[in-house]
Amino acid sequence: MTNKIQWEFPQALEDEAIYILRETAAQFERPAILFSGGKDSITIVRLAQKAFYPGKVPFPLLHIDTGHNFPETIQFRDWLVESLGLDLIVRNVQDSIDQGKVQEETGKYASRNALQTVTLLDAIEELKFDACIGGARRDEEKARAKERIFSVRDEFGQWNAKMQRPELFDMLNGKIHLGENVRVFPISNWTELDVWNYIRRENLQIPSIYFSHEREIIERDGMYWPYSPFLNTTEEEVPFRQKVRFRTVGDMTCTAAVISEADKLEDIIGEILEAKISERGARIDDKRSEAAMEKRKQAGYF
Amino acid sequence: MEVLRITTSGSVDDGKSTLIGRLLYDTHSIPQDKMEALHAASKRKGLDFTDLSLLTDGLVAEREQGITIDVAHIYFSTPTRKYIIADTPGHIEYTRNMVTGASNAQVSLILIDARKGIVEQTYRHFFIASLLRIPYLVVCVNKMDLVEYSEARFNQIVEEFQALIASATFKAPSIKFIPISSLYGENVAARSEKISWYNGDSLLEYLEQITFDHADNSHPSRFKVQSVIRPKTEAYHDFRGFAGKVVSGHFNVGDEIISLPSQQKSKIKTIEQFETPLTTAEARQSVVITLEDEIDTSRGSMFSKPENAPALLREISAQVCWMDQQKLVPGKAYLLQHGINRVKAKVQVIQYVIDVTSNKILEDKKELGLNDIGKITLKTAQPVFADSYDTNPANGAFILIDEFSNSTVAVGFVD
Numbered sequence: 001m002t003n004k005i006q007w008e009f010p011q012a013l014e015d016e017a018i019y020i021l022r023e024t025a026a027q028f029e030r031p032a033i034l035f036s037g038g039k040d041s042i043t044i045v046r047l048a049q050k051a052f053y054p055g056k057v058p059f060p061l062l063h064i065d066t067g068h069n070f071p072e073t074i075q076f077r078d079w080l081v082e083s084l085g086l087d088l089i090v091r092n093v094q095d096s097i098d099q100g101k102v103q104e105e106t107g108k109y110a111s112r113n114a115l116q117t118v119t120l121l122d123a124i125e126e127l128k129f130d131a132c133i134g135g136a137r138r139d140e141e142k143a144r145a146k147e148r149i150f151s152v153r154d155e156f157g158q159w160n161a162k163m164q165r166p167e168l169f170d171m172l173n174g175k176i177h178l179g180e181n182v183r184v185f186p187i188s189n190w191t192e193l194d195v196w197n198y199i200r201r202e203n204l205q206i207p208s209i210y211f212s213h214e215r216e217i218i219e220r221d222g223m224y225w226p227y228s229p230f231l232n233t234t235e236e237e238v239p240f241r242q243k244v245r246f247r248t249v250g251d252m253t254c255t256a257a258v259i260s261e262a263d264k265l266e267d268i269i270g271e272i273l274e275a276k277i278s279e280r281g282a283r284i285d286d287k288r289s290e291a292a293m294e295k296r297k298q299a300g301y302f
Numbered sequence: 303m304e305v306l307r308i309t310t311s312g313s314v315d316d317g318k319s320t321l322i323g324r325l326l327y328d329t330h331s332i333p334q335d336k337m338e339a340l341h342a343a344s345k346r347k348g349l350d351f352t353d354l355s356l357l358t359d360g361l362v363a364e365r366e367q368g369i370t371i372d373v374a375h376i377y378f379s380t381p382t383r384k385y386i387i388a389d390t391p392g393h394i395e396y397t398r399n400m401v402t403g404a405s406n407a408q409v410s411l412i413l414i415d416a417r418k419g420i421v422e423q424t425y426r427h428f429f430i431a432s433l434l435r436i437p438y439l440v441v442c443v444n445k446m447d448l449v450e451y452s453e454a455r456f457n458q459i460v461e462e463f464q465a466l467i468a469s470a471t472f473k474a475p476s477i478k479f480i481p482i483s484s485l486y487g488e489n490v491a492a493r494s495e496k497i498s499w500y501n502g503d504s505l506l507e508y509l510e511q512i513t514f515d516h517a518d519n520s521h522p523s524r525f526k527v528q529s530v531i532r533p534k535t536e537a538y539h540d541f542r543g544f545a546g547k548v549v550s551g552h553f554n555v556g557d558e559i560i561s562l563p564s565q566q567k568s569k570i571k572t573i574e575q576f577e578t579p580l581t582t583a584e585a586r587q588s589v590v591i592t593l594e595d596e597i598d599t600s601r602g603s604m605f606s607k608p609e610n611a612p613a614l615l616r617e618i619s620a621q622v623c624w625m626d627q628q629k630l631v632p633g634k635a636y637l638l639q640h641g642i643n644r645v646k647a648k649v650q651v652i653q654y655v656i657d658v659t660s661n662k663i664l665e666d667k668k669e670l671g672l673n674d675i676g677k678i679t680l681k682t683a684q685p686v687f688a689d690s691y692d693t694n695p696a697n698g699a700f701i702l703i704d705e706f707s708n709s710t711v712a713v714g715f716v717d
Contacts, residue, residue, distance in 0.1 A: 009303070016588075019547050026529055050576040054541060055533045139377045166398050188375070
């Protein structure tokens with residue numbers, strides 16, 4: 001499968017994504033990009049830059065900060081915003097906890113991943129965003145495989161898989177009622193490999209944790225968890241140093257590492273081509289049950 | 303690298319999900335952890351084999367009912383190209399999803415259960431593939447293992463299908479019949495040894511060879527303006543670029559264009575793709591065009607060449623597929639969206655409804671409900687710059703939006 005042709009990025013995907021972003025800017029009053037600092041949202045930022053060039057990116061970035069992010073991601077986020085002259089809005093899960101809207105999970109699997117949905121929905125309401133652009137891809141997960149490009153959410157941010165609007169040809173219907181909002185997924189049709197090939201073609205900078213580096217990890221349930229003050233560990237779980245990298249960037253309590261020596265994009269792409277574990281296989285938050293993603297989506301997750 | 307888009311349709315239980323699972327399996331597209339999840343899920347269901355169909359039946363309700371109820375998109379790549387499959391439901395209530403899945407496809411894959419032969423759904427699928435003018439039609443006669451890989455049975459089904467094709471108004475330029483067993487992978491990726499009487503390509507071999515018909519490039523040139531870019535910065539003080547998508551045909555720097563609806567003319571000064579200047583822009587490309595003159599153009603305008611500009615239609619006759627629970631209400635104002643433009647439109651008359659399973663016109667039926675296909679006449683408040691779907695599909699379709707529910711209630715194909 002390591003055929004040379006695989007290294008080529010399908011240009012049709014960029015054209016499609018740019019078309020979608022331009023429609024988003026035109027059809028909505030207050031669209032925003034949901035920015036996590038991960039490779040998919042970095043790709044979205046690049047596409048937005050290209051779609052409106054030489055004009056400015058017409059969307060602010062909204063980052064829902066769990067407080068448990070990798071420091072490298074936050075550093076990168078601030079650098080990107082600065083270098084491209086973007087507007088950044090940050091809302092904190094800690095504030096939702098302090099307001100008593102959500103409760104911190106307990107136990108060794110405690111994570112703020114589920115809590116951020118509440119912070120996100122509050123931010124959407126507060127800032128009156130009518131469209132939120134996300135980097136979700138249909139190939140990531142089977143519930144996401146059914147997502148529309150313009151996905152309507154009700155006042156409670158809920159996704160109703162059975163009530164989705166048909167999307168025909170390239171005609172996007174972004175008409176909504178007051179209080180509703182739309183999640184926009186411009187890279188719906190991209191795969192993980194497409195994203196990496198695009199990052200390589202466009203020569204994009206990405207957070208350093210995507211590349212092989214030495215860090216303290218623990219082993220739990222056959223996965224390597226990054227050791228941090230946010231992770232509740234048992235006595236048997238002794239941290240050790242290991243060369244690893246991350247295939248996705250969530251926060252430090254829900255993203256598992258893979259052992260890897262890949263420190264260049266070429267090597268990462270090579271790894272993916274031969275990968276035996278799918279991308280979301282390294283996401284602890286999906287392992288909770290077979291329908292974990294669908295349930296979170298219905299509740300208004302990204 | 304090219305992208306080939308395929309739509310699949312079939313009836314309940316004809317093995318469509320298994321076929322897709324098989325394609326993924328045979329192209330090594332199922333990662334180990336998903337494979338393990340499949341083993342576990344199959345075991346829980348009490349199956350003694352790994353049910354590959356579980357891979358695409360994504361939603362909880364579907365897993366419970368064992369049927370596919372929405373369009374799912376599946377991706378895989380071979381060294382030749384990237385494939386996108388729109389897996390659409392085969393049963394009658396969800397025909398709208400079938401049309402949706404088919405709307406972006408270059409290949410329509412129809413499955414027939416070798417034991418059952420052509421059934422009512424087959425007619426429906428074929429009708430939709432024809433209605434949408436999908437250029438490549440692949441008919442897979444599946445479950446050949448259950449008819450002892452019988453050549454006679456296969457030929458019988460092919461013959462029946464040929465009769466169906468003969469009765470259609472549109473004939474796909476390329477039609478291919480393949481005997482397969484998706485459960486055992488016969489003729490899916492690799493050629494079957496069990497079906498020795500068949501000497502043609504396996505399904506994947508055939509898909510790999512499909513040559514891309516760049517017909518859109520030879521169709522009349524159409525460019526839809528999505529937004530006007532005016533940075534008003536020091537460096538781009540006088541810049542006025544038209545960001546949009548080439549719908550069909552192509553545009554070169556220096557070409558004379560006419561902008562609709564203002565009907566003013568100018569010449570293309572530059573075509574830009576981010577920082578890269580281009581000399582030509584082709585169908586489906588997203589670019590920014592600047593013009594020599596300041597002419598009246600804004601979001602929703604369409605550029606074409608002056609010699610073959612589209613007509614400005616105020617009355618449209620079209621085939622429509624109705625997609626909403628609420629029936630079409632003649633005389634009610636809907637929003638007609640053609641490309642990115644929305645105009646108010648009223649249905650003047652329902653000319654007729656077609657029975658898609660017999661291809662017969664139902665003279666007496668004068669209403670269009672969910673999953674019905676028929677012909678209507680519309681009147682629009684502003685002109686629509688559409689071509690007939692037959693001559694230029696990329697500029698010949700529209701959707702209808704209900705102004706109260708905001709739902710997309712129909713898709714139409716201009717006569």
